[in-house]
Amino acid sequence: MRYLPHSDHERADMLSVIGVKTTADLFARVPKSALLTESVDLPGHSPEFLVEAHMQALAGRNHAAGDGPFFIGAGAYRHHVPASVDHLIQRSEWLTAYTPYQPEVSQGTLQMLFEFQTQVASLTGMDVANASMYDGSTATAEAVLMARRLTRRNRIVLSGGLHPHYRDVVRTYVGDGPDLVCLKASPEGQGDILNRIDAETAAIVVQTPDFYGHLRNLRAAADAAHAAGALLIVVVTEVVSLGLIEAPGALGADIVVCEGQSLGNALNYGGPYVGLMATRKEFIRQMPGRLCGETVDADGQRGFVLTLSTREQHIRREKATSNICTNAGLCALAFSIHLSLLGEAGLRKLARLNHANAVGLAQALSGVPGIRLLNRSFFNEMTIDVGQPAAPVIERLAARGILAGVPVSRLEPGDGHVGSLIVLAATELTTKADIAALTEALEEALQ
């Protein structure tokens, strides 16, 4: 077997050094009744070309985003990733390195994480960022728990513009009850949260651009939260927007969480992605997740280590800030490389390009009979009302090779008000031809 180095001869030699006759002797402590007497009922080992063929066949049954016009966003975005990003992250020293607990032989990973933390802090306008989380949705749930620890209050209010899946994840983490207020879906971008903050509120959670694409007024949300002694958690699912939209940190956010997939990472049917979390300096000790810090070595040379680890599960055990014991290392690396290739100049251009294409899309959609655009503001994503059940429309377009967006009913099946809504996104990869194909197909489908 190609991954197992021993010959039978070597196995026999090793057994004799151990002083047993057979491998079975090494499993002597396993209860007899639990030891399998024959092979598990699974196929036998397989050569590389056959495994590859099997996987290719499975992959071939999927319609890839690049196969035709594509407008799906809703928390995961198709962007161009420079070729050098994937080349670099496949280097052995990045791909097959362990968590940098031994800093003397992990300075590459550690310096990268320090750079990543700096980039995330800059992008969000916050004081500090951690070394990444699983994804944006779990980072949001962790931010909610962090806010509870910081304020010693329990009530959490979620804006109706928050991604419905993120809301569902928060609900799973904290449980239903009077301390979780989930405002109803606000596809028109209506301001829904300011008068829901009270003296029990630990935090309000506001997404911008929100799930329906609207840009939210963070300053007003921050002022209202702070006036009541609560915190403002800002969620950003499309980080490219931060090249054009004001940083949440500049508008009073206390904790910012993002889905970082847009930079460096493929769609991957939902994962692995990379969650970003940033906060104010004074809240560091309640922030979950790994942190990398600068220090010096025994010779006085600059170096980096994982630090403040007493917050974490392997030290605090049941008193840890979270049970998380990993980050999204390689995805954070991809994010960081992509962002350093962009730089400030590139990110600003990329954001403008996304927005310009979205403006083109919005204007084209507004011209389709039977379609109403719900957004007065957006970055690269918007919601339309097609005046009839949206899910079958999406299916009809998919049958023609056009992935036209997400019917909101797929995420909010219980809400009759959103049945005719579709959320669509444009990115730098969206062409005029794609938009023309979409509007033409929509016109036919809506007749």
Added chain:
Amino acid sequence: MSVRFTKDHEYITADGTVGITPYAQEQLGDIVFVELPRPGQRLKQGDEAAVVESVKAASEIYAPVSGTVTAVNDALTGDPGLINAAPETDGWIYRLAIDNPAELDGLMDAAAYAKLTT
């Protein structure tokens, strides 16, 4: 002035000043962070009052006797190493208004504590 000790290596002076012993700071190594109680906080004997952290460990500091926190050593926030440098003077952690001085009698004196740590 008589100082009393707990088996968990806290000391408390007659005026209610609480800290950790030189032995304890040596065992913990470099202290990097101290989580202080809140002034006015009521503590029962044995309650968790503070946390001191070294790089690799976090240790709870318990209330040696019952009382109310009257002061905390804010200097530790900026310089937690004071606990290493001078645990019994500048590195004190918090001060208690002791509810019942008789509880002190249940703690060790210096000789008994010295025996525990040798």
Added chain:
Amino acid sequence: MSMNTQGRPTGTGTTGFAAAGSSLLPSEPLLFEIGDTEHSGVDLPDVEIGGDYLAGCERQSPIDLAGLTEPEALRHYVRLSRLNYSIDSGMYPLGSCTMKHNPRLNEKTARLPGFADIHPLAPVSTVQGALALMDELAHWLMTLTNTAAVALTPKAGAHGEMCGMMAIRAAQDAAGEGHRKVVLVPESAHGTNPATAAALGYAVRSIPARDDGTVDVEAVKAALGPDVAAIMLTNPNTCGLFEPEVIEIAAAVHAAGAFFYCDGANFNAIMGVVRPGDLGIDAMHINLHKTFSTPHGGGGPGAGPVVLSAALAPFAPVPFVRKGELVEHAEGTHLGRITAFHGQMGMYVRALTYMMSHGGDGLAQAAKDAVLNANYVRARLGQVFSVPFPGQPVMHEALFDDSFLAGTGVSTLDFAKAMIDEGFHPMTMYFPLVVHGAMLIEPTESESKQTLDTFCDTMLGLAHDAKAGNAARFTAAPTRAPRRRLDETRAARSPVLKWERPAELPQAAE
């Protein structure tokens, strides 16, 4: 004839080691010290925007992001990478981490556009191959564990633990048993177990280990009661031992109305040899990045699917694939979402590729080789190193304590750092907590006999050196790595968590 002794010298010159700053061990400046806000490695057009849709939210503040052109970026990240140890460059004897070979076929299949370039909310009719792959992976995991269901979505082992314990809590709530608020955790457990239990509101009751490093069924029985929700037990345990009474423990736990959560971190020792479902487990997470070879990536991303018994299957979180159909919304007793989408699809592809490469027979052989390798290392080192629980074979990892170093002035940490100078990554240290100065070594099945012999020779040589009074080389170690020991106290006392622009270097004028 006269010999020409002139010309190019062919000797090695004066010996020495590559030091930090040399061409092979670069000292690399920070990204922000190389790039600036004007450089970019991406060509993008300037565009006009045909209307105002920003509602006054346009960015006013500077971002201050450094950019690099492509050659600068390549050099920066290649040079940084060379400061890392990696599996491809050497053995990681890290106990409980299962640092096995990462096959490159996995990387190739995960990057097929049909997997990498599909959107989690694409119409279900367009992603049938993805659902089929998830179904196949689930089949392999359930067959290897003999369980009724698997929740694929957890993003990492700790997330899987949380998911499994949430399922237990949901099952007990549904049965009117919500008053059970205690979770039993052996003291040898990984810190994540108590952290997970506490995060879900459970009190943790610790179970002591027996002198032989395993859990006593009588101790479990004594700790069980009507308030106990579950036991979280790692098997094989963190001392590298199979729990001999695990079946009796499961029976006692079930008799008391509680559930058995098994930490599957060490599944590599028994895959294809023992099915955890046959031991009576109710839930177990499987670290795809350990057992099924998905890359560690310098600390993630991982993946932690949880297999579930028939009793817990109705409480699995959404989304999941049932009979080829994607179920996205909680129905009946199912838990809600624990992550936005379908979990770590990229890792599913890699893990299934790995499993199919090995086949059922190869997975069992891999487990047996992992156990063989651990016992071989223990047999060779056990002559000199202190074995805390002798007289029984170990599973996939060998535990030693530091008593063999008594009086040498060398600590477990010093010993580990000296291993770096000898070309090896340190073993897991000071874990588990049940022995003093623990050294936990897990070679995995990927290491050849030749590598194991080199490793053992090196370890025995170091032990000899320590006992010979040469403490200085240990306390000074490492001296041949890109950095010497780092000042962790300084890092923690006054944390510097990002680069700050030095005051004398104002940002380039706009």
